[in-house]
Amino acid sequence: MRGRYSSLACAAIFCSAVFAAANDTFLIRNVDVYPVSSAPQQNVSLLVQDGKIAEIGAKITAPKGIRIVEGKGLRVYPGMIDSGTNLGLSEVSAERVTVDTNELGEFMPQLRALIAVNPDSEHIPVSRVNGITSAVTYPGGGRGGRGGAGAQIIAGQAALIHLAGWTWEQMEISPDAAVQVIFPSIGGGGRGGENADFPDPAAFGGAAQSYTERKRQYDQAIQRLNDFFDAARQYQKERAANAAGFKRDLKMEAMIPVLEGKVPVAVTAQQERQIRDAIAFAEKQHVRMVLIQPRQALKVAAELKAKNIPVILGRTEALPENEDAPYDQAESLPGELHKAGVKFAFGTFSNEFVRNLPYNAARAVAYGLPHDEGLKAVTINAAEIWGVSDKIGSIEKGKWADLMITNGDPLETPTQIKHLYIKGQEIELTNKQIQLYERYSKRP
Amino acid sequence: MKTFLAFLLACAPLGAEVTVIKNATIMTESARGTIKGSVLVRDGKIAEVGENVMIPAGATVIDASGQWVIPGIIDCHSHIAVDGNVNEGSVSVSSMVNIKDVINPEDIAIYRALAGGVTTANILHGSANSIGGQTIVIKMRWGKDAQGLIFEGATPGIKFALGENPKRAGNPQPGGRGPAAPLRYPATRMGVEDTIREAFNEAKQYKAEWDAYDAAVKAGQHPLPPRKDLKLEPLKEVLEGKRFVHAHCYRADEILMLIRIADDYGFKIKTFQHVLEGYKVADEIAAHGAGASTFSDWWAYKMEAIDAIPYNAAMMAKKGIVVSLNSDDAELMRRLNTEAAKAMKYGGISREDALAMVTINPAKQLAIDNRVGSIEPGKDADLVIYDQDPLSNFSKVQKVLIDGNKYFDRDQEVSGRPRKEAEKQKLIEMEKQQQRIPTGGRRGQ
Known part of the structure; x- marks a missing residue:
């Protein structure tokens, strides 16, 4: 996508303390390569040059004096991508002063998550030592959302970032991976707020407002959303015509890439009704959509497949949506969606649990998702959905060397990460937690 | 019988x-x-x-x-199967209330816990009070009534809580909804210590009155019995070792503080719960003889969880503390087996010792290891x-x-789903039919 990709100059700045070595050219040998995009290759070598994957094979002629990383008995995988986080924007979720998500204002596409990413957030090194090398960080959602009246509908621009860098500019992969839309909901976003089976609030512990009233507010909110897009399209026309008296508007400017189809909308919609209405909205507005955390996606799977709408699934470590739902509803959903031919990646929709991203994929595998699809859903699928599969997501020639070297299957908890690389730079496998561990292990 | x-x-x-x-x-x-x-x-x-x-x-x-x-997996910290609020938050010491009185055997969380391999859980009062309500151990006997869930003969407990939660009601809530609630003591960790000391100061005198009475009766006298105090009775049981203290805590300072109170008043903390900074004072916890029941890797969700590390369980275990991994959550409760695997990852605990953290160790902490x-x-x-x-x-x-x-x-659960789904659809249809009947009244009133 658009943006400033790494130049050599950038790579040169990208160095010292964060990385154990400033050298982004090296050879991993005798290693089992799991490219994700193709079949694993046993006991081969992998050459990284200038931060990019240069070659994979049994016989590689490496430049003389190149740094060798011994990979005997180890495996190398692409670094994982978490498609749902607030990394860099939220530190201690219960303390609002440390949280920068959820700005005021209903339609705020001009807000940029990227510029609020704190590169020194402790969540970043804690997440990456478990093999997560990049993440989508959203301007809204997560805990600390305001909900109810005045809730956001367009929260701003979500960014795809590398989990390493001195500044947010160095972390940037895609500054506007998507514009985040929190689709209106009948229940105001609360649990059990909507259930089409029982259109009677009395059946749900007596909601304050009648169903009719909530439905009216819901329809109005969708209308405002469509009006906003219509206004943006009108602005786009006036801008193109360069009409006299044309005034630049930052909100509207932020909508242009969406209207041009360069940037998708990432639409949070959980319930079947919301999902169907979101699909109708995206079609009406001719925008690309990525569906976020659609818990009832299975009921709409055929449409999602037919319309090629990709999905970001939330944690499989989640309770069923109601008492009647099967106990393994969240665990089974990825496998069922895969069978239905829907494309998806995983997000943890947290900061604290980003490091457990692979275990969410594993839980889906336990309940029916093929193992290689589980891996894809935390690597290449995410890269494809966010439009960066030419850069990250698999071990292929020409891509950035975002790599993890492990002693086993990364979807299994006891597996240890032995080396980690972001853009070919070795990441020191430490963080505040490991430092506390080391310090207090030495307490006399 | x-x-x-x-x-x-x-x-x-x-x-x-x-x-x-x-x-x-x-x-x-x-x-x-x-x-x-x-x-x-x-x-x-x-x-x-x-x-x-x-x-x-x-x-x-x-x-x-x-x-x-x-x-069967044992969860040493759970709030499932409780009817309504788990916090009697109106007072700083709510030892007079008992979770046993509000067990709800129809909570679906019981079945979900079963489906995650949990057979026994320690059901605790909330953490809104420095000294909270009484607690009870249950088995996941889904289908039995409340009495049928209770783990026969398990020593009952009482919840203590330190740090941010018991302080909360003493501090004004910014952006809080509704009329401002009156502030409740304590508002600081100093006040939490004082609250617990005041309570045990009372309890000790109360126990002395009863001990004197019991001794007089034993000596063949006929004195008037002291007045029964439902708040102090459970604390007297703590002093007598008949009721276990399960203390919610996070920071090293407050853990040490509670150990010293217990030392001064001559009782034991049976388990420190959460105990996320337990690794910092593992020697002191071990010396006291308390168990530690912690999360595998939760952190940073609140300020006092900022120094939580996933190595905590392994570090405390290496100091000789009996360590368990708990859930405190109806979702996490369903996968404590893989939470145990995190003790292998973080700190190199062996497979058997890791699984012990969700089986025999919590059994020891609840003194039910002779049974489960x-x-x-x-x-x-x-x-x-x-x-x-x-x-x-x-x-x-x-x-x-x-x-x-x-x-x-x-197998039965999965094969039974089509039948259950059909039954549900039938009920929905019946409900819809009823709604169409043009009567003046409304349901559910």
Whole structure:
């Protein structure tokens, strides 16, 4: 996508303390390569040059004096991508002063998550030592959302970032991976707020407002959303015509890439009704959509497949949506969606649990998702959905060397990460937690 | 009592008297380690475990070829099966209330916990008070009434809470909804200490009155008994070692503070709960003899969880503390087996010792290890069958037995879904039909 990709100059700045070595050219040998995009290759070598994957094979002629990383008995995988986080924007979720998500204002596409990413957030090194090398960080959602009246509908621009860098500019992969839309909901976003089976609030512990009233507010909110897009399209026309008296508007400017189809909308919609209405909205507005955390996606799977709408699934470590739902509803959903031919990646929709991203994929595998699809859903699928599969997501020639070297299957908890690389730079496998561990292990 | 027992037996599923699980990999969590073989269950108890177990005629046989059997998982910190709010937050010391009085046997979380291999849980009062309500241990006997869930003979407990939660009601809530609530003491960690000391100062005097009374009675005198105090009675039991203290805590300073209170008043903290900075004062916890029941890797969700590290469990275990991993959450509760695997990842705990953190260790912490927590003859037949290695993220619970009775069976659950779904649709249709009847009144009023 658009943006400033790494130049050599950038790579040169990208160095010292964060990385154990400033050298982004090296050879991993005798290693089992799991490219994700193709079949694993046993006991081969992998050459990284200038931060990019240069070659994979049994016989590689490496430049003389190149740094060798011994990979005997180890495996190398692409670094994982978490498609749902607030990394860099939220530190201690219960303390609002440390949280920068959820700005005021209903339609705020001009807000940029990227510029609020704190590169020194402790969540970043804690997440990456478990093999997560990049993440989508959203301007809204997560805990600390305001909900109810005045809730956001367009929260701003979500960014795809590398989990390493001195500044947010160095972390940037895609500054506007998507514009985040929190689709209106009948229940105001609360649990059990909507259930089409029982259109009677009395059946749900007596909601304050009648169903009719909530439905009216819901329809109005969708209308405002469509009006906003219509206004943006009108602005786009006036801008193109360069009409006299044309005034630049930052909100509207932020909508242009969406209207041009360069940037998708990432639409949070959980319930079947919301999902169907979101699909109708995206079609009406001719925008690309990525569906976020659609818990009832299975009921709409055929449409999602037919319309090629990709999905970001939330944690499989989640309770069923109601008492009647099967106990393994969240665990089974990825496998069922895969069978239905829907494309998806995983997000943890947290900061604290980003490091457990692979275990969410594993839980889906336990309940029916093929193992290689589980891996894809935390690597290449995410890269494809966010439009960066030419850069990250698999071990292929020409891509950035975002790599993890492990002693086993990364979807299994006891597996240890032995080396980690972001853009070919070795990441020191430490963080505040490991430092506390080391310090207090030495307490006399 | 006899009729009651007969009633219980009559309630037991048919063929539950003798069951053999054969051809399984059995993680006994006892000195025998992990073996391949069979478990023989008779009358709700484990009768035999071994490589070669004779199958009695008429026994129900479960062929667990390729499958794994572990002791029922025990969650040392849960709030499921509680009817309504878990916090009596109006007072700083709410020791007079008892979770036992509000057990809801119809909470779906019980079934979900079963489906995650949990057979026993320590059901705690909330953490809004420095000294909270009384607690109770239950078994996940889904389908029984409230009385039927209670773990017979398990020592009851009481919840203590330190740090941010008990302080909260003493501090103005920015952006709080509704009219401002009156502030409640304490508002600081200093006040939390004082609240607990004040309570035990009272309790100690109360106990002295009763001890004097008991001694006089024993000496053949006929004094008037002291007035019974429902707030102090449970604290007197703590001083007598008849009730366990389960103390919610985060920071090292407050952990140490509570140990010193306990030392001064002559009682023991049975378990420190959460205890996320336990690794900083592991020596002190070990010296006190308290257990530690912690999260595997939760952190940063609140300020006092900022120094939480996933190595905590392993570090405390290495100091000789009995460590368990708990959930405090109806969702996490369903996968404590893989939470145990995190103790292998973070700190290099062995497979058996990791699984112990959700089986025999919490049993020890609740002093029910004579009954549950390992697969040994004489213990309750609380058993979980997994389709593969339970420490693998790819494993699923297949069957769960409590007291030898099957309470969860994945095959039956899955095959029963179409029938349940049809039944639900039928009910929905009936509901819709009723709604169309043009009567003046409304339902549910």
